[in-house]
Amino acid sequence: MIMTNLFQQRWRRANKITSKYFKRLFNDHFLVFLVIGFGGVVLGYRDLLTAPQYAMIWHAPWLVWLVAGWLTLGLQFGSLVTYFKPADALFLMGRDREIATNYLSRALALSLGYASLWQAAAFGSILPILWRMQQMTWARLLVLESFVLIYKWGLLVLERQRLLLTQHRRQLSENLVQRLIVRGLVPMVGIVLVGFLPQRLLIGVGCLMLVVLVALTRYAHLSSKNAQTIAMNWPAAIAQAARHEQRVFQFYATFSEVPNQIKTIKRRRYLDGLMKRLTKQRDVMYRLYLIRLARDTESLPLVLRLTAIGMVLIAALNQAPLWLYPVIAAAVSYLISFQLLPNYFDTQRKLWTRLMPVTPHNRQRAYLTLMGQVLGIVGIGLVLSGLTQGWLPAAVVLFGVLGMRVFLMQVYLPKQLKK
Template structure:
C-alpha cells in the first residue's frame, strides 16, 4: 500500500468513527436547543447593535478579543499515528505531499467559520463607523489572511528547528496579528488588510521556500494529533462514553475549603462525587465554561425575556452535560460493594446538581443586575423553578431510563 492510500484509509476510518458518535451528540433535543440559543443570541446582538455608540471603546475591545480567539483557534489535522515515527521515516519526502494536503484541508475548514464570524461582525464595524457596507469583503479577506498565517505557522511548528527560533516566530506572528487587528478596528480596515496581506505573503515564502528542506519533527506531529483528537472526544464524551477520551485528574488543593461545609460531608457518595467533579477537568472545565459564557451573554442583554431564555438554556446544558456523572458510580468498585441502593445514588446526583445549578443561577442573576432589581428577581425565580423541575422531575426519569438500557 502506498503512503497516499494509507492516509486515505485513515481518513475514511476517522470520519466514519467520528460520525458514529456525532449522531448521539447532535440529537433532536440538542439541535433544537442550539437553534433557540442561536436565535436568542442573535436577537440580543441585534438589540445591542441598535444601542452601540460610535465612540464606545468596549465594542472595539470585545471585537478584537473575539477575532483573536477565532484566528488562534484550531489545529492541523494530520492523522499521524505513533508508529509512523518508525515506519514512515524513510518515506518523508512522500509525506511532504500528504502534509501539504492536510494543511489545505485544515485551512479550508478553518476559513469557513472565520468567514461566518467575519460576516457576523460586519454590522458592528459599520455601527462604530470603521467600515462602509460596500467594503465588507475587505474585512472578510483580512480575517482569512490572518487565519492562513496562523495555519502556516502551525505547519512550520511541526518541523525540526531550534526551539528558540520557533518561539520567536510565534511571538512575531502574535504581535503582527494583534497590530493588524487593532489597526482594522481602531484606525482603518484598508490599512489592516494590507498588513494582513503582507504578513501572509512573507510568511508563506519563508516557510515554503526558505525552510522547505527542513525535516519533520515526528514527536511533535504525534503529540499534536493526539492532543487534537483528545479535545474532540472529550466533548463527545460528555454525551456518550467513548474509548478515546482520557480523563484528566488534578489535585486542586485550594478548593479544599469547600469541604468544610456539612453538605459535602453528609455521606460518602456526595463527598466522592463532588471530589470527582472538581478534579475531573472534563466535568469541572465544562461547567465553568458554560457558566462564564452564559453570564457574559446575559450581561450584554438588557431584555429580561432574552435573559430568561439564555439562563434556562444554559442551566439545561449544564445539567444535561453533567448527567454522565452517573457513570462514576458504575465504574468505581467501592460503590458496587457499598451497601446502598440506586435511589441513594440518584439522590446524591440530585444534591450535587442542585448545588451546581444554584451556583450558576447566582452568577446569571448577578450578571443581569444592570437591567434592574425586578429583572434580576424575576430571573432568579424562573431559574429556581427550572432547577426544581429539571432535578426532581426530568433527572430521575432520565437516570432510570439509562439504567434499564445499560
C-alpha cells in the same frame, strides 16, 4: 502515494465520526441551545445595532481594538489537523520523508480549508459592526480579511514546522510569552493598523500581503529534495494530534455524550479546604462525586462556562420578551445537569466503585444531593444576573430555575440514574 491515501482514509473516517456526533448534536440538546441561546444572542445583537443609546459606540476609538480582539480570538480556532495516532511512531517509522511531503501537505491543505471557515465565521459575525465603523469601505474589509487569512496560513505552517526535526534546528518550541506574542499581540496590532490605515495605502498593503502569501506558500511546500534532511518529531506530532482530537471531543461533549473521552486532572489544592468542609458529615459516595467533579478539567469548567453564558445572556437582554429570561435560566440548568451525567456513569463503571458495599439507592441519592447543590449555586448566579435587569426579570428567572430544579430532581435525574 501510500501516505496520501492514508491521510484520505483517516480523513474519511474522521468525517464519519463527525457526522455521527453531529447527528447526536442536532437531535437533542444542541437544538435547545441553538434555539434559546442563539435566539438570545441575536436579540441582544439586534438591540446593540439598532438602539439609539449605542450610537456613540460606532465612533469610539476602542472599537477597533475590540474588533481586533474578536478576530484575534477567531485566529485561535482551526488548528492543524493531522489525524496522527500513537501507533504511527512505530508503524510509520522510517517513512518520514513521505509523511512530510505527501501526508503533511494534505493535512496542511485540509487544515487551511477548515481554518478559513472559522475565520469566515468570526469575520461574518461582526460584519454588521465593521460596516458601521468609521472609515470602513469594501476595500478595507477585503484587506482586513486577507490579512487574517494569510496570518492564519502562517500560523498553520509554523504549527507544521513544529512537527518536523531538521538538520539546522532540532525542535521548534514555543513558550507562553512567545505564544502570546505570535498568536495574540502581533495579529491584534496588525488588524488595528489595517483598520486605521489611510485609504490610499490600502492597495500597497494589499500587494505586500500578496508577496507574503506567495513566499509563505513556497516555504510551506516541501520538495522531495528538501525533505531528505527532515525527520518527523513523533512525540510532538502525536501530542498535537491528541490535543486537537480532545478539543473536538470537548465541543461535542458540551451538548452530547462522548464515550471514551480522555479525562485530565487538575489537583486544585485551593479547593481542598472547602471540600473537606462540604464532605465532613456526608457519605462516601457524595465525597467521591464531589472530589471527581472538583478535579476534573472538563466538568467543572464546563459548569462555569455554561453558567457564565447564561448570566451574560440574561444580563445582555434589554428589550427581550419576559418569557425569554426563565427559558434561558431553565435551559442552562438543564444543560448543566445533562452535562454532568456522564460523571455519574463513569464513577459507576470504575471497579473501585463497583466493589464498594454501597447500595444503588445510596449511590443515586448522593449524586442527587450534589446536583441539588450545583443547581442551587448556578441558580443563585442566574438570579443575580437577572437582578441587573430589575426585580421582575429576577423573579421570572427564579421561577425558571425553581421549576427546572423540581423537574430535574424529581423526574429527569432519578429516571436517568436508574438506567
